[in-house]
Structures are given as C-alpha cells and as structure tokens.
Amino acid sequence: MSTSVESFADLGLSDTLLKTLTEIGYETPSPIQAQCIPVLLEGHDLIGMAQTGTGKTAAFALPLMEQIDVKLMKPQALILTPTRELAIQVAEALQTYAKNLPGFHVLPIYGGQSYTIQLKQLSRGAHVIVGTPGRVMDHLERKTLNLDNLKTMVLDEADEMLRMGFIDDVEWILERTPPKHQTALFSATMPEQIRRVAQKYLVEPREIKIKSATATVAAIRQVYWQVSGMHKLDALTRILEVEEDFDAAIIFVRTKTATVELADKLSASGYAAAALNGDLNQQMRERVIEQLKSGALDIVIATDVAARGIDVPRVSHVVNYDIPYDTEAYVHRIGRTGRAGRTGNAILFVAPREIRMLRTIERATRSPIAPLTLPSRADVTNKRVTDFKAKVAEVMNAEGLDFFANIVSQIAEEQNVGAEEVAAALAMMAQEGKPLQIAGEDPRPAPAPSFERDSRPRPGSFDRDERKPRSNERFDRGDKPSFENRGERPRREERPARSAPTGDMVRYRIDVGRDHGVQVKDIVGAIANEAGIESRFIGRIGLFDESSTVELPAGMPAEAANALKRTRVRGLPINLRPDEGRPDGGSSERKFDGERSFKKKSFDR
Ligand code: AMP
Numbered sequence: 001m002s003t004s005v006e007s008f009a010d011l012g013l014s015d016t017l018l019k020t021l022t023e024i025g026y027e028t029p030s031p032i033q034a035q036c037i038p039v040l041l042e043g044h045d046l047i048g049m050a051q052t053g054t055g056k057t058a059a060f061a062l063p064l065m066e067q068i069d070v071k072l073m074k075p076q077a078l079i080l081t082p083t084r085e086l087a088i089q090v091a092e093a094l095q096t097y098a099k100n101l102p103g104f105h106v107l108p109i110y111g112g113q114s115y116t117i118q119l120k121q122l123s124r125g126a127h128v129i130v131g132t133p134g135r136v137m138d139h140l141e142r143k144t145l146n147l148d149n150l151k152t153m154v155l156d157e158a159d160e161m162l163r164m165g166f167i168d169d170v171e172w173i174l175e176r177t178p179p180k181h182q183t184a185l186f187s188a189t190m191p192e193q194i195r196r197v198a199q200k201y202l203v204e205p206r207e208i209k210i211k212s213a214t215a216t217v218a219a220i221r222q223v224y225w226q227v228s229g230m231h232k233l234d235a236l237t238r239i240l241e242v243e244e245d246f247d248a249a250i251i252f253v254r255t256k257t258a259t260v261e262l263a264d265k266l267s268a269s270g271y272a273a274a275a276l277n278g279d280l281n282q283q284m285r286e287r288v289i290e291q292l293k294s295g296a297l298d299i300v301i302a303t304d305v306a307a308r309g310i311d312v313p314r315v316s317h318v319v320n321y322d323i324p325y326d327t328e329a330y331v332h333r334i335g336r337t338g339r340a341g342r343t344g345n346a347i348l349f350v351a352p353r354e355i356r357m358l359r360t361i362e363r364a365t366r367s368p369i370a371p372l373t374l375p376s377r378a379d380v381t382n383k384r385v386t387d388f389k390a391k392v393a394e395v396m397n398a399e400g401l402d403f404f405a406n407i408v409s410q411i412a413e414e415q416n417v418g419a420e421e422v423a424a425a426l427a428m429m430a431q432e433g434k435p436l437q438i439a440g441e442d443p444r445p446a447p448a449p450s451f452e453r454d455s456r457p458r459p460g461s462f463d464r465d466e467r468k469p470r471s472n473e474r475f476d477r478g479d480k481p482s483f484e485n486r487g488e489r490p491r492r493e494e495r496p497a498r499s500a501p502t503g504d505m506v507r508y509r510i511d512v513g514r515d516h517g518v519q520v521k522d523i524v525g526a527i528a529n530e531a532g533i534e535s536r537f538i539g540r541i542g543l544f545d546e547s548s549t550v551e552l553p554a555g556m557p558a559e560a561a562n563a564l565k566r567t568r569v570r571g572l573p574i575n576l577r578p579d580e581g582r583p584d585g586g587s588s589e590r591k592f593d594g595e596r597s598f599k600k601k602s603f604d605r
Pocket of ligand 1: 025026027028029030032051052053054055057058254255318
C-alpha cells in the first residue's frame, strides 16, 4: 500500500471509534484516510481528490464524528451529496461508525421523500444531516433546518454536483452557513468551477491527492469481471474451477471479517482455504504461508497488509475480490503471482460503480485489463466431467480392479441390467459430494461498462424541476407519495413509471443490489409477477450495493409472502424479509387497504 501509516491508532482517533473500526473489521487506513484524518482532526479545511472506492467516506466521517456533542441534539455537521442514493449510503456508513456512540443520530434528507416525514424527523433532531442540495436548500429557506451549531460541512463528489447542475444550490447553502466551521470538499476531478468554489469558501485548505503512481506490471494476464447477475462468491468458484493452470490463489478482500467469512465459505465448498489477516500473530501467519507453499492450502484470503511481501512461487492466481483503494495496492497485490519466472493471472472484480477505478488502474499501469466472460454452467459442467473422466481412467489403470469388476457383474446380473447402467449409478454416487452439474442459472451479460457512466445519473436523466422557484404550494403538496414529489428524483431507471401507493407500507430487505447488476425495474417486475402485487402498489425501492429495500403494502397474504420467498431476480434468490435498519428512520403515514392490493392469484405451482 502506498502509505506508511499502518494503524488507525496512529491517526489520533478516539478509543471509541478505534474500537468500532476493529469491530467492523477495518484493519488499516486506506491512503486517503491516512492522509485526511489527521488534517481534519487538527481542524483544517481540506480538498481531497478521491473517487468512490478509495475509502473517502470514512476519511471525512470519522473526524467529523469526533466533533459531535451527542448531548446537543442539533445539526452539527452537514454533508452534501449529489444523489439521494449517495446520501443514504453515506448516512448508513455514519450509522455503522456510530455503533458505539449511543444517542448519535444521522438523518438523510433528499428530494422525492415526503416532507411530512422529513419535518417530523428534523423536529426530532439529528446530529448529522446528509442531504442533496435542493432539499437542504428547501429546508433552510423554510427554516426547518437550522445550521447555527454547524461545526463541519462536507461537499462529497463535488464534481458530480457540478455536472448535475447543483453548484449554484451548493453555493447558496455555503453562503448561509455560519462563518466558523470546518469545510471539506471531496472530488474525483478538479474542474475550474470547483476550484473557484474551494477558493471562495474554504480557508487555507490543505490539498490531499492520492497519486496514481505509474507502475509497470510484470507479464501477468490481467482480466476483470464486472459484478453482475450473480453473487461474487458463486462467480469466484465458477472462475476458479475452470481457470487453466490453477495451482494456488491469493484472494484479496478489504476487511478482516471478510477474510474469515470467505475462508469459511470456500472451505465449506471443499477448497483448502484459510484466512490471513492482522489478527493472526507472526507465527500463525508464517504457518499459513508455509501451508500455501507446501500445498496443504490452495487458497489464502488476505487483507493488503497481511499479504505484504508474500513470495510463494506456486501462486498461479491473484483475485481482487474487493477492488483495491489505489493503483499501488493493485500492483502490489498482483505482484504476488507470476513469481520465479512462472505465469501469473490476476482477476479483478469490479462493481458497476467502481468502473472509474478500473480505468485509473489501467491508465496508471499502462496495461489494458480485459473483460472476463464468466464461465457458463455448461463450461463448469464440461470441466468437471473432463476431470471426472480423467480420474476414472486413472483408477482403471490401477491394480486390483478385479474384485470390483466382479461386484459390478453381480449387480448387473441380479438387477437384470447392463454394466453401463451399473456404472452410471456408481458415477452418480461418486459425484455426491460435488455434483458434476451445477445448479442455478447463467446470469445475463452485464451492460458494457463506460468510463463516464459510473452508475451516476446523467444530467439528461434527471428531473430538474428542483431548480424552479420554490413555492408554498410545492411545500404543501409535500406529503404526496414519494415518486410523485417534485425535487430531486432518483435516477430515471429507479423511478417506476407509476404513481406511488398510498397506505400502510412495510419495508423489506432483499439480497440483490447494484453489485449484481440489478435495476429497479427487475425488482418491480419480479415482485409483480411472483406475488401478484400490481406494480402501482409497490412503494419506494432503495438500491444498495449488495442488497435493496422495497416497500410493500401491509397485510401481505401468506401465499404472496411464500411466493416471494421463492422469487429470484437476475437468477439470485431475493430472501425477502422485513427490514430492520431504516436509514430515513421514518414510518410511513399512509393508510392502505393491504388485502385489496394483492391480486387474486393462484400460487400453487
Ligand atoms: P468509499 O470509497 O468511502 O465508498 O468506501 C468503499 C468501501 O471500502 C466501503 O465498503 C467501505 O466500507 C470500505 N472501507 C473504507 N475504508 C476501509 C478500511 N480502512 N478498511 C476496510 N474497508 C474499508
């Protein structure tokens, strides 16, 4: 990794936050965190050039949380984000980091959400507000949001806010913040207008930029798979099975927790796998590496720090299961393969929103990374059958088959069948632990990635009426269901072309999200078809990386619930269950006759 700071404890964070970071499995600070956290803790303004995936959220969230007086139930930090999705994501991150701060409250506010609910939440009080510019502006104008106690202001993804036309709103807000506060501005790029805003509103800011040092990579085959339509774990096992020349692999993940979870899952699937992370003492680490060398282990799942300097020639593959924070970490990771003159293979998993990081790595390493087509079910089956045949052929050449040949003859005679049928039965028995045919469906191919898309809304796909003059009439209509509201809207594809339901809604969580290439229309379609709920009765849908939330009418009949339990989206089981964590913390006010919203439908299939 590119930084010499090895520990969060060196950055000046409180014991409470350090404890939390350990609990959530963060082992070392990412480069942007290592550089920004001390500067922000010292109270300086800051310009951070960093994109999604670098760990920038924690880079600003942790220092601002240190400044919060939990006893004072007033907004003390305001974070502006370009989209409602990002607002929710950042609020969720803060809530995670606040797990040992009882009473800490963060509130996301964004356009498209009911004003009544927001007003109630604002009047209850929050320490941190994460909001989109238009809605924050509305609340400031109407004096439903008061920034008198503001200590920190963060502009997240400032270039996106510019691209989406929110920069005037951002300036409007900046002009109305109390003069004495700290400001941090994060942006992946630094266009002239953003620089101008920084000059005008930031006071002697420190500038932090994570350099993408150019580096050459050895002759390693580099490929990436855009995460889509399948869980990463399923994709990983498919890939590992059919990769040519597979001998041993190091799989990189971000957290200590993830090393253990993935090692457990791979071991359960029959791989000789173990975790390698900073929780292991030196002796245990050495033991894992020795086992990898000797062949007692084939797969080691590691964090960056724990894998530093590993030199095991038989490592044929490096898998970047979680994308690294920067190019240097990438180069270091893939350097664990292709050693001692052998061929190396580097496989990178890239979520749609991480495409920008992929391009940065390609540019910095000056080597293109080719897309990898995920092996199909047929590919995996063929490979398993080929291996199986080879094993059978090997046994057929072995001594001492006569005894068994005799048993086969006896069975054939007793059952009055041919030897082929007996052999088929034995083959079926032999594959019981690891079936030759894999279950599940092949995912649909991912949409072609593009550098610019990065899963953020394009200006054209946005409803810009949030820039129209704000009127009381607009405010009064605020209690309309979310998708009918004006103001910032979710991306077009996230806004079903239907009016939102009115009535009691229950929020559920499902196990598919953006990382699986899932879009709102997939969720609406699956639920409408499987549970017989007309799409107009499906409420708000929140897309997250690995999961999503969906609001459905209260009073769901048992057969509809059962049908939804079996429902798959993009080939993945959704595992629908009531959602516990509610980032907006609000309860729906709407009254609704739940029963009537479920179509009569036959569920016995
Ligand atoms: P961000 O760039 O802020 O969107 O963060 C990207 C991902 O990295 C998030 O899933 C974070 O939870 C994770 N993350 C951030 N910092 C760390 C860290 N120091 N160690 C492990 N994971 C991290």
